Amino acid sequence: MIVETCLPVKKISFALAAVSVTVGLVLVIAAKNATSRKIALPTGKTIRLPTPGFIARTNSYPATIAISSDEHYAALLNQGYGTEESGVRQSIAILNLSNNQLRNFPDDRLRGDEKSTLQTYFIGLAFSSDRKHLYASMGSAKVNGIAVYRFEDGSLTPERFIEIAAQPVARGKKVTLATSQVSPGTAPAYPAGFSVLGSKYGDRLLIANNLSDNVILLDVTSGHILQSFDVSAHEYIPAEYPYTTTVNRSGNEAWVSLWNGSAVAELDLKNGTVKRRIELWRPTDPVIPGTHPTSMLLNRNEDTLYVAVANAAIAEADGVAAVNLRRGAPQQCYRAALESNESPGAAAIAIALSGDEKQLYATAASLNAVAVFEIRPADRNSDVCAVQMPAGFIPTE
Numbered sequence: 001m002i003v004e005t006c007l008p009v010k011k012i013s014f015a016l017a018a019v020s021v022t023v024g025l026v027l028v029i030a031a032k033n034a035t036s037r038k039i040a041l042p043t044g045k046t047i048r049l050p051t052p053g054f055i056a057r058t059n060s061y062p063a064t065i066a067i068s069s070d071e072h073y074a075a076l077l078n079q080g081y082g083t084e085e086s087g088v089r090q091s092i093a094i095l096n097l098s099n100n101q102l103r104n105f106p107d108d109r110l111r112g113d114e115k116s117t118l119q120t121y122f123i124g125l126a127f128s129s130d131r132k133h134l135y136a137s138m139g140s141a142k143v144n145g146i147a148v149y150r151f152e153d154g155s156l157t158p159e160r161f162i163e164i165a166a167q168p169v170a171r172g173k174k175v176t177l178a179t180s181q182v183s184p185g186t187a188p189a190y191p192a193g194f195s196v197l198g199s200k201y202g203d204r205l206l207i208a209n210n211l212s213d214n215v216i217l218l219d220v221t222s223g224h225i226l227q228s229f230d231v232s233a234h235e236y237i238p239a240e241y242p243y244t245t246t247v248n249r250s251g252n253e254a255w256v257s258l259w260n261g262s263a264v265a266e267l268d269l270k271n272g273t274v275k276r277r278i279e280l281w282r283p284t285d286p287v288i289p290g291t292h293p294t295s296m297l298l299n300r301n302e303d304t305l306y307v308a309v310a311n312a313a314i315a316e317a318d319g320v321a322a323v324n325l326r327r328g329a330p331q332q333c334y335r336a337a338l339e340s341n342e343s344p345g346a347a348a349i350a351i352a353l354s355g356d357e358k359q360l361y362a363t364a365a366s367l368n369a370v371a372v373f374e375i376r377p378a379d380r381n382s383d384v385c386a387v388q389m390p391a392g393f394i395p396t397e
Contacts, residue, residue, distance in 0.1 A: 045338070056102050059083055059091045064125045064193075066134075072097055073154060075134055078104075079121035082111065090121050092136060094154050105156040107147070110138075119143065122192055123244060124207065127151070128220075129198035133159070135205060135220070139190040146191060146205060146218065162223045164189040167212035170230060173237050177211055187212035187237050193244020193295075197251050206269075208242035208256050215242060215256050215267065227272045231256060231265045246296045246305075255296055255305060262290035264307060264323070278328050280309060281317045291317055295350045299357055304331075308348045308362060316387050318344035319371065320351055320362050330385045336364040336371035340389060346371070361394075369393040 039047045060080025067074050074095040082088040090110035095102045109119055124137030124146070134149040134156060145163040149156045166186035169175060175187045182188055190211035197204045202221040209216060213232035216225045231240055240261040247254040247269070254267040262282035266275045281291045292311035298304070305323040312318040319336035323329065336346035347365040353375075354361070360373040371390040 059086045066125045068127045077125040124194045126196045137191040144189045175237050195245045195247045206245045211238045213237045213240045248302050257293040308351045310349050312344045318346050319348045333385045333387045334373045336362045368396050
């Protein structure tokens with residue numbers, strides 16, 4: 001059933017971070033001089049119609065969204081098998097935020113048919129610091145690296161590819177995913193999420209290498225690896241599966257989410273060391289699934305790190321952890337759930353803060369919705385992680 005109504009006079013705006021969605025792109029907009037309608041549900045919840053925003057058709061599996069620094073464009077990383085419209089190719093789509101026009105740019109290197117070279121996009125996507133290029137992670141059983149595209153007036157053109165060689169592992173470590181193309185004592189990098197650090201020498205990328213359990217600082221201009229951080233904590237590699245990174249404004253500290261390690265590693269970029277490991281409800285039983293930290297972001301004061309937890313085994317951690325960086329532990333738990341019960345499963349996989357930092361948004365993949373939280377001051381001296389439920393949800397389908 002389609003209900004045709006309009007939204008009340010209201011303007012909704014918030015800073016959008018890289019957001020993973022599996023069913024489409026939701027853009028929150030508002031209409032003027034209109035009314036709204038509410039429907040009461042048997043659960044005690046209320047649906048407000050119409051849903052704010054619209055659903056835009058994309059290529060398959062849009063996994064990451066990157067916003068240009070001038071907020072004129074959004075880029076979508078479509079890392080599925082491709083669609084008929086895309087010629088069975090993966091693509092990057094560019095959304096013009098001024099008119100909501102979406103253009104798709106399939107890449108011939110990334111086919112989903114029998115002609116495929118088994119290369120694929122994987123999580124990492126970002127605009128260059130000068131907004132003239134777009135970077136994307138690309139992995140395969142043979143060649144791994146960063147695809148560099150020229151970006152101009154909403155158009156995308158492949159420019160070059162920076163190959164990332166297999167990464168050396170520490171002595172005594174055992175590589176479980178070695179291939180014939182990888183030398184003994186090394187592991188395939190398979191770059192995932194990354195952060196862009198601007199410098200007078202050009203951009204540098206801090207890249208989470210998903211299959212070699214390390215993080216590298218890559219010089220985009222020369223293609224050289226300037227620093228390498230070993231974040232492994234087990235005998236076997238891969239075991240941590242680094243997911244993505246985030247960096248503070250001064251560029252001297254960074255964090256990497258360890259998807260299979262139920263933790264975040266803090267990096268000292270100035271001295272090239274791993275400072276500490278922040279545990280996020282890591283299970284004591286080795287066969288129980290971990291909490292799977294994914295996306296991260298810092299607040300404006302850079303004293304709180306928000307971490308999306310995609311697979312919490314306990315209800316309290318089912319959503320977003322607000323980590324107090326002074327203590328190195330979660331101080332607030334934003335639970336992306338419909339009810340206050342003991343059953344986790346929201347699968348929070350991406351987060352964003354409003355411009356005034358009064359709201360926190362978390363994509364709940366299992367609910368096909370974006371959970372909205374009101375940020376309240378937490379007791380920074382408490383050792384207990386306070387649990388907060390959502391103020392509401394924005395449906396995505």
